[in-house]
Amino acid sequence: MNGELNNTSELNNASNTPFRKKGGRLIFMGTPEFAVASLDALVKAGMNIVGVVTAPDKPAGRGMHLQQSAVKKYAVENGLNVLQPEKLKSPEFLEQLKTLNADLQIVVAFRMLPEVVWNMPPMGTINVHGSLLPQYRGAAPINWAIINGEKETGVTTFKLKHEIDTGDILLQEKIIIRADETAGELHDEMKEVGAQLLVKTVEGIANSSIKEISQENTQYSIKHAPKLFTDTCKIDWTKPVDEVYNLIRGLSPYPAAFTHLDGKLLKIYKANKEKTTPSIEPGKYRIDNKTSFQFAAADGYINITELQLEGKKKMNVDDFLRGHRFV
Template sequence: MASFQQLRIIFMGTPEFAVASLDALVKAGCNIVGVITAPDKPAGRGMELQQSAVKKYAVDKGLHILQPEKLKNPEFLATLKSLNADLQIVVAFRMLPEVVWNMPPMGTINVHGSLLPKYRGAAPINWAIINGEKETGVTTFKLKHEIDTGDILLQEKIVIRDDENAGELHDEMKDVGAKLLVKTVEGLANDSIQETPQQLPTSNLQPLPHASKIFTDTCKIDWDKKVDEVYNLIRGLSPYPAAFTFLDGKKLKIFSAQRQEDSKPSDALTGSFETDKKTFLKFACSDGYISVKEIQLEGKKRMDIEDFLRGYRFA
């Protein structure tokens, strides 16, 4: 078996979350023979081509970069094969065809933001908070056909604070995941890791929580739900894409809020709001209130509730 630094590694990733892992591998002395990331895309008012976070890092470090439009393109596959990688690593990238993930002799490993088999899917950080979980974690595993189902290599737990939002958990998780990835590569190099098949529940009474993609309907607040459920939804979607409701017919994104356990009057309709027009704006849930703290009204900038109330005229 090759030593840790001798392994020829191809890294695949696109957003900032993946940069932490690539940086950890580089700093650990790994031999990164190629970096695969998304093609540059036009963005902004000028529609200028924007590089992915991973590409920017790879350019700065002088790493060999590939940006295929299609992963089954014969020219790309030939180039990939010519890099003669021992191992491929995927962090926050797109789905790979088998011809890609099965190419290197040591296979392809993925870093996933949950304690698999829980929260398989596209948005594990968001859904763990939305569902009120007290802990989550990071898993490294071997890729195979079905998404997020491969044998587990290593896992590390992370406690979710009661007031933590998805953005904060994301930042914590990318660092924990980066360290776990380096530990995983070391373990694979010295053959000290035993692959473990994912253990599925034997009863259908407690199905595994899933981490499906976040859609607009997911983000719309249902005020008929309990305070805790609404509070967790707001945390789980902050800062992006953000939970929302409507105020005087305009979309109101809510980035942070507080629970109010005071009893709700029996005649208060769920979704109705109360405000002193100076310091607080609270919405009625089925069993109490959510007092919003940081918001963004359609067409306006994001601001604290006091600043918002100072300038807003209610209909």
């Protein structure tokens, strides 16, 4: 991990940073758990957050009770002003934003903003993105980095502009991807790294120590990270074992890579790989002494260690093999 990529001069002492309490005014926008780490880091750094914008409460669960977003729960617990607009272009919401008179807006894991919103503060709007831009622009950068077998990724803070994920870079920090790391594990590591990088970014903006860099002038080439669909998650066993293994890691725990077992959907959450000439056709499976459950790929086997069969709960392979009757 580590390795900040954008050179900055020595940051001013924290107490002198204009965005501290009673200083410059910040609005934070985010919804899921990933964004909570960033909001928490800003709060603990004493930043002057005058508003938190998050998704409206939505019905969920068996009783379809209204559920608050992770960001709203945190904001309410910490006494922050919460806004939950249905439409980001509504006159009422735009008037609320103007009234808050923010100097800078911060976006972490939120929906796309219309220009009238992101261009409102005098210092603009910054975003935290889970890749080393311009690599992996798009909705699923963590997943695609692992699916594509990358050895490293990172976090970028950048200024919003018209085209998604194309704004000038403020700071970046590298993260090494372990050979067995899942998307969920990388997500948890990245949210903490991103949170600290965000605080550095806000401080750097406040004291003018950050030089914005065009994405055209970075060492990285453009790569895309489109939204994940069902077809993305279906395992093609004719692929090399490395590709199948990376797909499983890159989709775990959600939405999960899947195949079919005796006509039922089988999600695979964890596995390891074995490179050898398979004795069965790709897509066929074999069981070894009720302790090993393997599917053949083009040049080896995927040894499943955690799975979920349609209609059953998630379980480790030992429990599955003890209770499942194969057709």
